Amino acid sequence: MAVVLRFAGVARDSAPSISAAASRIGCAKAAASARARRCVTGRGLVVRCQSGAAAVVVRKDGAATAAAEKATGFTVVMKFGGSSVASAERMREVADLILSFPEENPVVVLSAMGKTTNNLLLAGEKAVSCGAPKASEIPELAVIKELHIRTIDELGLDRSIVSGLLDELEQLLKGVAMMKELTPRTRDYLVSFGECMSTRIFAAYLNGHGTKARQYDAFDIGFITTDDFTNADILEATYPAVAKRLQGDWIEDPAIPIVTGFLGKGWKSCAVTTLGRGGSDLTATTIGRALGLREVQVWKDVDGVLTCDPNICANAIPVPYLTFEEAAELAYFGAQVLHPQSMRPARESGIPVRVKNSYNRRAPGTVITKSRDLSKSILTSIVLKSNITMLDIVSTRMLGQYGFLAKVFSIFEDLGISVDCVATSEVSISLTLDPSKLWSRELIQQELDHVVEELEKIAVVHLLQHRSIISLIGNVQRSSLILEKAFNVLRRNGVNVQMISQGASKVNISLVVHDSEAKECIEALHSAFFENGFMSEVEGEDLQQNGSPLNSNGVIYGN
């Protein structure tokens, strides 16, 4: 196993003494010594060597002694999203950021540069109808080529790093144009070019600037997934495979791993898969779990998870702490800042996730952990999921007919459609459908028609489209207080809530309103909860007095 020895604030001349101590505990003296000298940065020092569990302790006077402290190879995952690596300047900044933590030994995960994934998807869609001779002229292809070549030039690198991939991409688009079809499988292969290029450029930049780095395509190092193209799930076999590969390579030849986010390999098809939009967060937490790291950091373009989407409420403020459960609900119910599945590996292994801003390193960000002190917490964040479909299903059979709910849900299971929120009474059920499971416009209508047709065999069905779910993520122990405040605001704004659902998660109350009212509602709710001193007013109130959690789901039928 590779051992990393970390020393903060040591003197430059302590390198020989560290080297001697390292050799006493079985580290290769030459490697340790060479690295010790090379890695002294003034702010800290990193010694890497191959040995069992052990470490070297450096005294203030610079002398080093061996100690029986356990140390492992990698310490953190640092994931940088598209906005963090959108240009040559941003790549330099990210390299500087990584190297500013000499005490860390990171695995780096990168997304595609800027809007490259969107451009690849658009290029693919245009290729379907443009005809093969015109495929090379698709404007988005030109934008992708220009961005990557300009970045390489500005970083002083060799264009050959991506020229092969760019040629292959053009060929692929010609193929799509010829076939006049873009299957989910081809779509995944197409978007994989984004991450494959960004990671190659970044690794080359680090290598050119004295920091040894090694690029990895996730689909080549053990990221094994289901074959659900465009939305694949990571399979359990991924964890040992990824750990073996990354640790094995490190022992052979230490270098910072630069891994493509978002991508995997289907276990049956062996084809490239993707983990759903924003899936690099999941790549990061998967690596964190595989290697048993201390922390997973996801670096974004905002100061952490905020009280609301800043595009809806400009006054949104960072949330300092969240639990995995809160973060997962928040992501699942529409906050684009985190991938919905990304909390799972972190929760399973108890590894904290820190959301940080690569544009504002000093901002403390959000720390997501297994548990936190909720005694003073009321509402944490407000989330919007728009354009959802709601179904009101009323049984045509006699009151108390058993098997009704089972029948309803088996219809959704058979059709492969997932349900978000549910509220029931004895003979009726209201629910919302997850739009991410419904792909193109045409398919939505087709699928919905089919759902209604099946349900109408056992019930009267009302299909309500253009609805929004407003999720109040917070301490549901204080639901009476949250709901009192929320309904006051909604009443003042003349909003008719059409369904309420408080899930078993105990962190989320969902309200369904019409799409046209949703943004205004959120602004009003955010202002009432976060901008007018409400939280501090109720802080310290007796939880016993105020906490009478809702114990049933309710439905309010509306327009």
Ligand SMILES: Nc1ncnc2c1ncn2[C@@H]1O[C@H](COP(=O)(O)OP(=O)(O)O)[C@@H](O)[C@H]1O
């Ligand atoms: N509650 C929220 N907190 C923070 N950001 C949010 C929230 N809801 C939506 N966002 C949006 O998510 C963006 C960051 O996520 P994302 O685009 O995935 O970052 P990256 O591409 O860097 O991984 C922010 O720029 C912001 O517009």
Ligand SMILES: N[C@@H](CC(=O)OP(=O)(O)O)C(=O)O
């Ligand atoms: N590039 C992919 C994966 C990803 O995670 O991106 P980002 O980290 O920029 O959200 C996407 O756009 O979906």
